[in-house]
Amino acid sequence: MNKLNMKTTSMSLMVALALAACGGQNSGSDAAKTTSSAPAANGNNEIVIGFAAPLTGPQSHYGEEYKNGVQLAIDEANEQKLTINGAPATFKLMAEDDAADPKQATQVAERFVDAKVAGVIGHFNSGTAIPASEVYEDNQIPNIAMATSPTLSGRGLQYVFRSMTSDSQQGTVLGKYAVEKLGYKNIAIIDDRTAYGQGLADEFEKSAKAAGANILPRQFTNDKATDFQSILTGYKTQQPDVIFYGGADTQSAPMIKQIRRLGITVPFMSGEMTKTPTFLEIAAADGEGVFTSLAGFPLDKMPKGTEYATKYKAKYGKDVATYSPYGYDATWAMITAMKDANSSKAADYLSKLKAVSLNGVTSGTFSYDDKGDLKDIAITVYKVEQGKWVPVDSISSGN
Structure with missing residues (x-):
């Protein structure tokens, strides 16, 4: 065997061994669909929750405040060291900018699929949440959107919920x-x-x-x-x-x-x-x-509004604008469902999310009907x- 053949054989062997050590490389949307229901986790029981909203552009002020509420809930959950998957869990937020654009939103959704997130909070806009929800439904990823269009919850999807009243x-x-x-x-x-x-x-x-x-x-x-x-x-x-x-x-x-x-x-x-x-x-x-x-009611009339406003101001140095309490409640609803199921796998915690009854900031009983809409509503x-x-x-x- 000449030197060139020896080098080629050695390289092929190294590639084969590397692939075997990684369990092979299985890419493509079909592969993603078969694995996405498994939560993103590591040896430290890290659970990744996706977040999507406009974080750049003219609507970025909505998205940033929304994200602040989600992050506040995640930080509180991490402080409590909740037992999920049989061990103390650490939650991590994977925040993505959909720029209020439907095409970008579906690309963000596919990134969440590839990352095997345990669930998604968002999207913010109806025009982004509706197409992205199709991706989440196909890949069995629970998602709680801020979006208000009746179309979002009117299609009989099983993995779609919202954190605000519908239009x-x-x-x-x-x-x-x-x-x-x-x-x-x-x-x-x-x-x-x-x-x-x-x-x-x-x-x-x-x-x-x-x-x-x-x-x-x-x-x-x-x-x-x-x-x-x-x-x-x-x-x-x-x-x-x-x-x-x-x-x-x-x-x-x-x-x-x-x-x-x-x-x-x-x-x-x-x-x-x-x-x-x-x-x-x-x-x-x-x-x-x-x-x-x-x-909802005005913040100071919400069940835990004054308490939330104080926590929010202490963490971010500014007052609550509009949307962060809804992101906060949505995140706690998802985390509570995982805790009740002792699992971050959608197959295990989806039924708990459907039945969740949270003593939230925005509602004294934050719970869902069979379409994923909030049961108890208030409009101010x-x-x-x-x-x-x-x-x-x-x-x-x-x-």
Whole structure:
């Protein structure tokens, strides 16, 4: 055998031995599907929980605050040294940026599959959560999303849950409230055509109509727009009693400024993605009198809201904005299910998650119906008064 053949044979043998030591290399989506239900863990019983939200771009302020709540729950769980898989567990957060983009969200979901995460908290947006949930369903990974579109939980998927009320719940309450409590009868509606914005506006419109309102011809924008004058000019002549917007604060804040600049003085309403410090900062004086709604009671009226606000401020040096308590409760719901099952394998803890009854921050009984929606809901209506979000009414009900 010449030297070249000897080198080739030696190299082949080394590669074969290396592959054998690693158990071989089995890649591809089919392989991932057969192994993803096993939790990511090591000899130290490390359990990896995935997290997905927009962490860059115009919605990053939502995602970062959401992530803070998730991390706070994980840190507390690690301090408690909970027994899972028969030993004290250490939880680790694998945070990924989906940039509020559906395509990027499915790529993030595939990375979680490859990493064999035990579960996922997220996604934040309905437009990202819906396609990503298909990946999680195929790979048997429980996921608790912030997303509010009714479509998320309306497809009969077994591994999908949410940590906030759906648009069908929130939009229904807000539409009825606008007509019956605030007396608005002639209503203009704009949405950003995202799964969230359109879904919320659809539910608001249905509820307002049912309560007797007249809906002006619906108008649309997109979640990247900053100029709304062509839409708003038409409303100036139609003289609605109120303008409702389904979308994020990156549009609602400049929209209200343009509304007032055009001399339109009618009230303005929106959903929970407008109820942020960012809206107040950008809208400034033009935001005065704006109404929004948000799932749950005001933080100081939530079952553990004051306690949570204190912990959050101590850890992050700032006040709770909007979404972190919901991420916190979702994470504790998942961890509690694992603890009750003494396992981080989805096959073991899924039934415990379906039956979880958590004494949470956002709800005294954080639990799910058979679709993965929250059973007990509360909606609070807020109004901007002297530059602050002030709660003006809360509506509580059970599904």
